Amino acid sequence: MGFEILTAAQLIARIKKTGIKFKYSQFHHTFRPDHSNFNGSNHMQLQQGMKNFHMNDRGWSDIGQHVSLMPDGKFVTGRPFHVAPAGISGYNTGSFMTEVVGNFDKGNDKLEGAQLQAMIELQAYLIHENGAQLMFHREHAPKSCPGTGIDKGEFLAEVAAYRFKKKTVKSAVIAPKIQELEGNALALTENQQKVVDYLKSLKLTDGGNAEEYIYFHQVLKNTIDMFYRDLNKVRKAFAEDIDEIKKQM
Numbered sequence: 001m002g003f004e005i006l007t008a009a010q011l012i013a014r015i016k017k018t019g020i021k022f023k024y025s026q027f028h029h030t031f032r033p034d035h036s037n038f039n040g041s042n043h044m045q046l047q048q049g050m051k052n053f054h055m056n057d058r059g060w061s062d063i064g065q066h067v068s069l070m071p072d073g074k075f076v077t078g079r080p081f082h083v084a085p086a087g088i089s090g091y092n093t094g095s096f097m098t099e100v101v102g103n104f105d106k107g108n109d110k111l112e113g114a115q116l117q118a119m120i121e122l123q124a125y126l127i128h129e130n131g132a133q134l135m136f137h138r139e140h141a142p143k144s145c146p147g148t149g150i151d152k153g154e155f156l157a158e159v160a161a162y163r164f165k166k167k168t169v170k171s172a173v174i175a176p177k178i179q180e181l182e183g184n185a186l187a188l189t190e191n192q193q194k195v196v197d198y199l200k201s202l203k204l205t206d207g208g209n210a211e212e213y214i215y216f217h218q219v220l221k222n223t224i225d226m227f228y229r230d231l232n233k234v235r236k237a238f239a240e241d242i243d244e245i246k247k248q249m
């Protein structure tokens with residue numbers, strides 16, 4: 001059949017490899033088939049059924065969509081990515097088209113769990129990295145697609161939240177700063193202990209060496225200064241990183 005089953009991460013890697021920059025990311029629901037037609041292992045059969053319908057009944061050259069997203073969160077490939085899809089009249093050139101398998105009109109299937117998560121991951125890539133603009137079918141056609149149960153604003157907020165979470169964890173700026181801070185804290189602790197031990201050994205209460213006492217006092221002070229200076233540097237880096245993340249949302 002020539003179709004492939006891919007996770008969101010695999011699909012994103014595949015799109016990246018093509019180097020294609022998409023203008024629009026089309027979001028559709030299949031309506032039929034819906035969740036009741038999926039049995040957990042018939043990804044290929046459902047995709048072939050849609051391809052047959054598109055080619056035989058509609059007379060298209062191929063299946064309309066680039067990918068279908070099954071209820072288990074797996075994508076099935078369809079039309080080659082470099083060929084414009086058959087999705088939204090007037091907006092197919094430069095589009096990437098996803099058909100989410102289900103009927104998401106209110107009172108029917110729910111977009112949730114693994115299927116929702118996979119769609120969020122794909123759209124986070126398409127919108128924030130590839131540069132595509134998210135487009136619901138109903139914005140340019142008198143239909144409810146991708147379903148009255150899906151709100152575009154809410155969906156975009158979930159994509160942004162996912163993106164924010166991902167950025168925070170993977171931040172290239174924060175991780176080394178935290179390491180640096182931890183290193184400084186450790187150095188401070190070690191130096192503090194050395195000073196305490198040395199001061200004890202001097203037996204200052206018995207009139208010990210005042211010069212050495214001052215020297216170690218100075219070492220301790222410098223270490224503390226360094227710690228707070230670096231702490232402020234880290235605070236500043238965190239603030240800058242948060243600004244950078246907000247810009248990308």
Ligand SMILES: [Zn+2]
Nearest residue numbers: 028029137145
């Ligand atoms: Zn549609």
